[in-house]
Amino acid sequence: xxxxxxxxxxxxxxxxxxxxxxxxxxxxxxxxxxxxxxxxxxxxxxxxxxxxxxxxxxxxxxxxxxxxxxxxxxxxxxxxxxxxxxxxxxxxxxxxxxxxxxxxxxxxxxxxxxxxxxxxxxxxxxxxxxxxxxxxxxxxxxxxxxxxxxxxxxxxxxxxxxxxxxxxxxxxxxxxxxxxxxxxxxxxxxxxxxxxxxxxxxxxxxxxxxxxxxxxxxxxxxxxxxxxxxxxxxxxxxxxxxxxxxxxxxxxxxxxxxxxxxxxxxxxxxxxxxxxxxxxxxxxxxxxxxxxxxxxxxxxxxxxxxxxxxxxxxxxxxxxxxxxxxxxxxxxxxxxxxxxxxxxxxxxx
Amino acid sequence: xxxxxxxxxxxxxxxxxxxxxxxxxxxxxxxxxxxxxxxxxxxxxxxxxxxxxxxxxxxxxxxxxxxxxxxxxxxxxxxxxxxxxxxxxxxxxxxxxxxxxxxxxxxxxxxxxxxxxxxxxxxxxxxxxxxxxxxxxxxxxxxxxxxxxxxxxxxxxxxxxxxxxxxxxxxxxxxxxxxxxxxxxxxxxxxxxxxxxxxxxxxxxxxxxxxxxxxxxxxxxxxxxxxxxxxxxxxxxxxxxxxxxxxxxxxxxxxxxxxxxxxxxxxxxxxxxxxxxxxxxxxxxxxxxxxxxxxxxxxxxxxxxxxxxxxxxxxxxxxxxxxxxxxxxxxxxxxxxxxxxxxxxxxxxxxxxxxxxxxxxxxxxxxxxxxxxxxxxxxxxxxxxxxxxxxxxxxxxxxxxxxxxxxxxxxxxxxxxxxxxxxxxxxxxxxxxxxxxxxxxxxxxxxxxxxxxxxxxxxxxxxxxxxxxxxxxxxxxxxxxxxxxxxxxxxxxxxxxxxxxxxxxxxxxxxxxxxxxxxxxxxxxxxxxxxxxxxxxxxxxxxxxxxxxxxxxxxxxxxxxxxxxxxxxxxxxxxxxxxxxxxxxxxxxxxxxxxxxxxxxxxxxxxxxxxxxxxxxxxxxxxxxx
Numbered sequence: 020x021x022x023x024x025x026x027x028x029x030x031x032x033x034x035x036x037x038x039x040x041x042x043x044x045x046x047x048x049x050x051x052x053x054x055x056x057x058x059x060x061x062x063x064x065x066x067x068x069x070x071x072x073x074x075x076x077x078x079x080x081x082x083x084x085x086x087x088x089x090x091x092x093x094x095x096x097x098x099x100x101x102x103x104x105x106x107x108x109x110x111x112x113x114x115x116x117x118x119x120x121x122x123x124x125x126x127x128x129x130x131x132x133x134x135x136x137x138x139x140x141x142x143x144x145x146x147x148x149x150x151x152x153x154x155x156x157x158x159x160x161x162x163x164x165x166x167x168x169x170x171x172x173x174x175x176x177x178x179x180x181x182x183x184x185x186x187x188x189x190x191x192x193x194x195x196x197x198x199x200x201x202x203x204x205x206x207x208x209x210x211x212x213x214x215x216x217x218x219x220x221x222x223x224x225x226x227x228x229x230x231x232x233x234x235x236x237x238x239x240x241x242x243x244x245x246x247x248x249x250x251x252x253x254x255x256x257x258x259x260x261x262x263x264x265x266x267x268x269x270x271x272x273x274x275x276x277x278x279x280x281x282x283x284x285x286x287x288x289x290x291x292x293x294x295x296x297x298x299x300x301x302x303x304x305x306x307x308x309x310x311x312x313x314x315x316x317x318x319x320x321x322x323x324x325x326x327x328x329x330x331x332x333x334x335x336x337x338x339x340x341x342x343x344x345x346x347x348x349x350x351x352x353x354x355x356x357x358x359x360x361x362x363x364x365x366x367x368x
Numbered sequence: 369x370x371x372x373x374x375x376x377x378x379x380x381x382x383x384x385x386x387x388x389x390x391x392x393x394x395x396x397x398x399x400x401x402x403x404x405x406x407x408x409x410x411x412x413x414x415x416x417x418x419x420x421x422x423x424x425x426x427x428x429x430x431x432x433x434x435x436x437x438x439x440x441x442x443x444x445x446x447x448x449x450x451x452x453x454x455x456x457x458x459x460x461x462x463x464x465x466x467x468x469x470x471x472x473x474x475x476x477x478x479x480x481x482x483x484x485x486x487x488x489x490x491x492x493x494x495x496x497x498x499x500x501x502x503x504x505x506x507x508x509x510x511x512x513x514x515x516x517x518x519x520x521x522x523x524x525x526x527x528x529x530x531x532x533x534x535x536x537x538x539x540x541x542x543x544x545x546x547x548x549x550x551x552x553x554x555x556x557x558x559x560x561x562x563x564x565x566x567x568x569x570x571x572x573x574x575x576x577x578x579x580x581x582x583x584x585x586x587x588x589x590x591x592x593x594x595x596x597x598x599x600x601x602x603x604x605x606x607x608x609x610x611x612x613x614x615x616x617x618x619x620x621x622x623x624x625x626x627x628x629x630x631x632x633x634x635x636x637x638x639x640x641x642x643x644x645x646x647x648x649x650x651x652x653x654x655x656x657x658x659x660x661x662x663x664x665x666x667x668x669x670x671x672x673x674x675x676x677x678x679x680x681x682x683x684x685x686x687x688x689x690x691x692x693x694x695x696x697x698x699x700x701x702x703x704x705x706x707x708x709x710x711x712x713x714x715x716x717x718x719x720x721x722x723x724x725x726x727x728x729x730x731x732x733x734x735x736x737x738x739x740x741x742x743x744x745x746x747x748x749x750x751x752x753x754x755x756x757x758x759x760x761x762x763x764x765x766x767x768x769x770x771x772x773x774x775x776x777x778x779x780x781x782x783x784x785x786x787x788x789x790x791x792x793x794x795x796x797x798x799x800x801x802x803x804x805x806x807x808x809x810x811x812x813x814x815x816x817x818x819x820x821x822x823x824x825x826x827x828x829x830x831x832x833x834x835x836x837x838x839x840x841x842x843x844x845x846x847x848x849x850x851x852x853x854x855x856x857x858x859x860x861x862x863x864x865x866x867x868x869x870x871x872x873x874x875x876x877x878x879x880x881x882x883x884x885x886x887x888x889x890x891x892x893x894x895x896x897x898x899x900x901x902x903x904x905x906x907x908x909x910x911x912x913x914x915x916x917x918x919x920x921x922x923x924x925x926x927x928x929x930x931x932x933x934x935x936x937x938x939x940x941x942x943x944x945x946x947x948x949x950x951x952x953x954x955x956x957x958x959x960x961x962x963x964x965x966x967x968x969x970x971x972x973x974x975x976x977x978x979x980x981x982x983x984x985x986x987x988x989x990x991x992x993x994x
Contacts, residue, residue, distance in 0.1 A: 076821060079657070079813045091824060092835065099813035101656060102825035103649065104679050108605075110646035114661060115600045115654025115813070117637045122657075122814050140649070143642040334639075341633040346600035346658035346812065348635055350778050353599035355625050357772045363593065364769040367583035368403070 024048045036072035043355065044069045046093040055089055056208030056234030057156045057186055058247075061094045062334025063211055064125065067218035068095060071265060077315040078123045079115055083108040083137060086163050087129030087156035087234075095125075107135025109144035112151050115333070119343035119344040120335050123222060124151035130171040131161050138170075138310075141191070145200045145227055150333040152221040152228045155191055156208070158236035166239030191230040192231040196304055201328040202306075206334055207256050208235065211247060216263035216290070217324060223263075226333045233320070243353035257314055259323030262291040282327055292324055299324055371483060372442055372462040372566070373564040376406050376431035376571055380443040380515075384508075387419030388620040390447065393508030395764070396533065400525045401429055402584050402766065403567050409435040411763045416609070416702045422451040429567065433574030435766055436885030439963035442565055443519075443967035445511055447489070455757055465512070466518075468770045487514050487561060492550055506547040513551025520562035522569060523552065549621060552579065561835060564797045570693055583731070583769050587760035588664075590731035590770060591690050592617035594738025594915050596625065596660050597772055600688070602661035603638045604650030606669060609702050610758035611692035611983035644669035648676040655686045656824060658783070662688035666758075667696040667709050677751050678717025679784075679826045684799070684808065686745035686781070690738065690754045692761040695959040704959025707880055708930035713753045713936055714908055720846060724752045725908040727879040729762065731767040733906075737861065739772075746781035748856055751805060757929075759961040782809045789816040798822040798833040799845060805906035806852030844867070860907035863914050868899035875921035876954075877969070878928065879905040879935060881961060886927050888964035889971065898975055899969050900925070905935065910943050918945040925971050927954040927964050936960060 024047070034042045044065045049058050068078065082088035084105035088131040091100045103111045112126050113240035133141050133155045144153070157174065161167040168180045170189045177183050195203045200225040206214045213230065216253030233252050235241050241248045246255075266287035280292040280301060292301065299310040307326040341348075384390035391412070399412035403411065406429060413424040421841040428438055440460045446467045448453055452474070459465050461481040467473060469486025478484070489510055493503040516523055527545055534540040535736045541950035555561060592614050595603070605615040619638055626635040641647035646665045654661035665673065670691055678829075680687045693709045695701035713725055724744060726737040736757055741752040746935070782803075784838075789796065796819060799808050808831075811820035828845070830836040868890075878886040883904050890900050918924060918939060924938040933953035939945050954970045 065872040072815060076817045077814055081653075095823050097818065099811075099821050100823045101653070102823065102827070103652075104675055105828055107645060107676070109651045110641065110649025111653035111656070113639065113646075114602060114604060114655070115602075116648035116653070117639065117650065118654040118657035118661070119812075119814065139642055139891030140646055143646065146638075268524070271851075338637050338639075339632070339634050340637050341628060341631070341635050343634065344652075345637060348601060350599055352635065353598055353601065353626070354772075355551075357774050359625070360597070360770050360772045362581050364581075367585045367769075368581075 025291070029153055035069055037074065039069070039072075041065065043097065044075060044095055044263060046091070046096045047094040052091065052238045054237040055086070055180055056158060056236070057090050058093065059211065060156055060214070060232055060234055061090045062156065063214040063218055065094045066211075067222065070215070070220060071219055073123060073222070074368045077121070078125060079126065081108050081112045081126045083128050083132035085129040085132050085161070087127055088132060090127050090156070106132050106135070107140055108132070108220040109137065109140040109149070109153075113144060113147065113149050116149055116334070117340070118346040120150070120340065124149075125222070126151055126153045126157050127210050127340070128153065129162075130155060130157045130159060130191070131171045134170040134191055138189070142194070142198055145195050145198050145229070147334045148199070148201055148226045148331055148337075150226055150335070152218065152224075152230065154218070154230045156234040157191070157231055157241055158234050158245070159245065160236050160240040162236045162239060165238070166219065173246040175241065176246040179242065181244065183244075187297045190356045192229065193308060195330045196307055196326045200228040200326070201331040203231075204229070204324045207233045207252050207258070209253065210256070210258055210322070213258050213261050213322060216261045217266070219263040220261070220284065220290045220324065221287070222325070223265075223284050223286050223288045226331045228329070237251045242248050252320065255318060255320050256318045257321050259295060259297065259321070260293040261323055264289040266293065282324075282329065285329055290324055290327070299316060302328065331349045369481060369483070370462045371462070371883055375566060375568050376429055376573075378429050378442040378565045379438055380427050380429070380445065380446045381423040381441045381455075381458070383448045383762045384423050384425065384453050385448045385450070385868065386414060386417060386421050386423040387418060388508070389505045390423070390425070390508045392533065393512050396526065396529050397521075398427050398764065399584060400516075400521050401427070402565060402582070403529070404567060405523045405640045406567055406569070407431065407433045407435065407573055407766060408627075409766060411437070411961060413758065416705050419570050420932065422448050423939040428478055432890040436881070436888055437961045437963040438888070444516070447507065447511065451769040452836050456482070466514070466567070468866070473706070477604065477985070485518070486779050487551070488502065490717065490981065501988060506543075507554050509544055509547035512553035513548035514555040515551070517552045517555035517561045518559065518563050519661055520566040520568065523548070533887070548939045553575075581769055582766045584764045584766055585731045586613070586762055587728065587756050588692065589617040590734035590970075591664070591756065591761070591769070593621060594735040594794040595688070595742075596621045596704065597735075597942040598739045599635045599778060600660045600742065600744035602650070602654035603659065603663065604635070604641050604647040605663050606641050606644045606647045606665065608644070608666045608669050610694055610762045611666045611669070611690065613762065614690050614692065622717055644672040645676065646691070648673040651687055651689075652676055652680055652685050653743070656813075660688075660746075662690065664690035664692065666692050666694045668699065670709055673772070674712070674716040677723060678721050680721065681717065681721045682719070682826055683824050684749040684810070685824070686742075686747050686749055687752070688738070688741045689751060690756060693757040695756065695957070701882050701959045703758070705814035705881070705961055706929050707755070707757055707882065708934065710755065710928075710930070710934035710938060713755060717874045718982070722853055722909070724748065724750060724860060725755050725756045726752065726861065727906050729880050729883040729904065731760070731765050732770055734760065735770045737774045738903060739952060740861070743779040745860055746854075747779050747807070747859060748852060749781060749810060750856075751853070755880060757881055781991060782807055782877075784809050784811050784815070784820060786816045789819040792819065794830065796820050796822070797831045799829065799848070800831040801848050803852070805855045806850070806856060808850045817880035832958050846994070857909045857911040857943060860909065860911070861918070862911060863906055864904040865913065865917060867928055868894065868901050870899050872899040872901055873922040874898075874900045875917060875924040876900045876902045876933070877905060877917070877924055877926045878902070882929055884963050885964040885967055889967035892964060893971060896972070898972065900971070908938065908942070910939065913993065914939070915943045918943055922950060924951045924952050925954045925974070927962070927967055929956055931955060931957045
């Protein structure tokens with residue numbers, strides 16, 4: 020790994036619609052282990068935001084605690100970021116979003132942060148359909164405390180000491196679909212082709228978008244007995260390629276409708292999914308759950324966009340909050356003044 | 369038998385069954401006295417239960433304007449046979465016991481030093497009403513009617529209250545007034561009315577009460593209004609007694625005041641969280657993002673919120689928390705009052721943390737302190753905890769009216785806007801002490817395209833918010849936080865100090881709801897020749913006045929409602945206070961609001977047992993004073 024971030028960039032580096040280069044979406048130098056899947060995910064987030072021409076300062080990054088939760092420091096240094104406490108990022112994200120509904124919220128969490136200590140908060144942020152992208156960097160172990168088993172570790176998978184996990188795994192994507200998530204995808208940190216469009220679609224989704232990204236831990240969980248090793252995931256990954264076409268772009272290519280599925284999102288963008296022989300309906304919860312189970316029973320992992328509900332009501336819709344962010348309202352608008360207080364006092368006599 | 373005689377000065381207690389509608393009848397009774405211009409302080413003493421268990425309503429009437437509990441019961445209105453044995457035993461000698469005489473009284477409950485007034489409430493209800501629910505509900509109204517005759521309550525005032533209560537449901541006015549009359553007539557016909565203990569309108573009441581134009585309200589509603597007036601737009605909470613009504617009242621007023629008439633959209637958001645951890649997380653997130661957000665909880669919730677309070681302290685995020693204290697530890701007595709979260713609130717969370725605390729003693733202060741807490745939290749970029757309690761939060765108190773100065777402007781603290789960032793030539797340092805007061809500048813997310821973004825974290829960092837494990841940078845930051853706490857001393861509400869009429873070396877220190885009975889106890893002792901200066905603490909950190917008071921008295925009685933003398937410990941910890949032995953804990957922690965008699969008794973006991981010499985006695989010979 021390097022200790023110095025190279026500053027040199029090609030003078031004619033391509034720019035996006037804002038005239039920004041990809042470099043402007045980068046963050047600080049990663050301190051994760053060389054080869055960590057999480058760094059690939061950070062790179063994918065950078066690509067997605069660059070290609071979507073998002074203004075970095077309109078993004079708020081949130082995370083919990085763990086290796087995964089350090090990563091907001093490694094992308095979008097022009098965005099505010101809140102590295103909260105272990106397993107509690109969803110609540111902080113909820114409050115932040117309530118205060119300003121106009122920012123883009125990207126949360127990064129790990130499998131310990133999400134499936135163990137923060138399982139309760141995740142369930143409730145899913146229920147509330149908070150408008151945010153929530154990425155689980157799932158490596159099946161606790162990296163920052165040196166390799167203990169996590170709750171997403173598959174039954175039968177071995178840890179670094181060779182112990183076989185006999186507990187049932189928690190499949191975050193499946194549970195999210197069960198309890199009402201409106202966008203659920205699964206991907207692999209090593210599959211940038213699929214991950215970048217998935218992140219773009221998740222950001223474009225209006226409501227809670229969960230991405231369960233298998234992200235191998237090179238140091239503690241990349242051995243032969245592990246089901247979260249690069250090799251194992253490469254072999255078992257049954258990836259549905261995903262394309263994302265932003266709303267402004269013309270849809271040019273045509274595809275065989277039998278093998279693709281096109282989903283027009285709330286903002287007019289489109290996700291195109293190459294189903295490769297799958298005939299399940301990604302807009303049907305039961306169908307999605309069955310497909311996930313089917314692949315699991317064959318020792319495979321289905322990745323891609325697993326489920327989407329395009330027209331759901333996000334938290335602000337449910338609460339009926341004003342269109343203008345609450346944090347822009349001033350004293351004149353919010354304070355009823357002394358006259359109203361006089362009437363309150365009068366009613367208490 | 370000697371019967372008690374007193375005008376506008378007594379304690380009456382109602383023994384009810386909870387869930388039977390007694391609360392509104394009892395409230396009407398207290399409010400009628402209030403509207404007659406006589407100082408009154410009602411209190412619910414209720415179980416953690418919805419229906420069927422004993423519940424009491426204690427009303428103190430005090431021409432002298434004492435609003436704390438006095439101790440003792442002059443009149444017991446017994447509507448609950450379950451608790452009758454205990455209720456009879458509780459009546460002071462010479463007092464009255466009003467009971468339902470439909471069935472004969474159990475002879476075991478007959479005391480020869482108590483007057484028994486039997487009124488056949490059940491019989492009257494059975495005769496007058498056919499519906500079971502009506503029989504249950506009107507029984508309450510009937511006893512209020514009977515008390516109107518027995519205690520000389522202005523019947524016209526009661527009628528007005530009924531009209532107020534059923535505004536919009538006018539059909540209910542006549543039957544309620546009829547029920548009042550049933551009780552009134554029965555009592556007038558069968559007893560010499562009024563009793564020796566009764567009310568009289570138009571007598572002079574205590575100056576400190578007469579001076580203000582009183583209202584009768586509970587502290588939780590007042591705190592909620594404080595949040596409305598402070599411009600809070602986000603409330604996240606988890607239901608817990610006795611704090612629940614804070615957010616419920618906030619919701620009520622927001623529905624009235626914060627819904628845009630044009631769009632029907634809400635200029636606020638309230639989220640019932642999955643637990644207190646999450647509630648506090650939401651408050652942090654919203655405040656970090658520039659909205660004013662708050663939550664309300666009680667002891668168990670405070671424990672759960674500690675982790676986030678530590679983050680807010682260290683990452684310097686404003687937080688407003690209303691802690692309505694109840695009896696702990698653990699689930700404790702959920703419907704009983706205490707002041708036992710002082711230490712856990714002051715030092716909530718691991719590591720070196722300290723939080724700003726405010727201690728309201730009246731509903732007016734619940735309002736003004738909650739209002740002020742948002743300014744303080746944003747100015748200081750730290751949590752501010754309002755330390756109310758069940759007694760103040762859930763009971764109606766006579767209070768000065770709520771006041772708001774229209775020239776008041778919110779202090780949003782040191783926040784750089786886009787223009788300021790644009791014109792900034794130096795590098796923005798989120799944790800840089802630019803002004804020397806320990807308070808750095810912050811920015812809201814999304815403010816400026818190029819400048820002002822920073823990384824908020826609970827891990828150590830340098831002045832520019834960059835992660836750092838450098839010990840020196842860590843120490844600089846921790847020391848700056850201490851400096852900020854020093855700055856807080858200049859901003860928080862000052863203590864209220866009252867000097868005794870004669871010079872004394874003895875002081876009494878108290879806070880919150882202990883204030884009313886403590887002031888009364890000081891007057892009781894004063895009359896006996898024991899003089900005490902007093903200090904009502906209104907905030908933590910303690911400022912110089914507090915230090916001065918502690919250092920200038922030889923014996924300081926620290927009166928509070930917890931077992932361990934938590935405020936005393938906090939003062940020993942956080943001031944240059946005199947030795948431990950000089951600070952005498954005066955404690956009551958049985959879950960009921962402490963009484964003036966109890967406080968006076970404990971202080972008297974301490975002093976007269978020779979623990980303190982010399983005692984300042986007004987009537988004592990000269991040499992004894994020296």
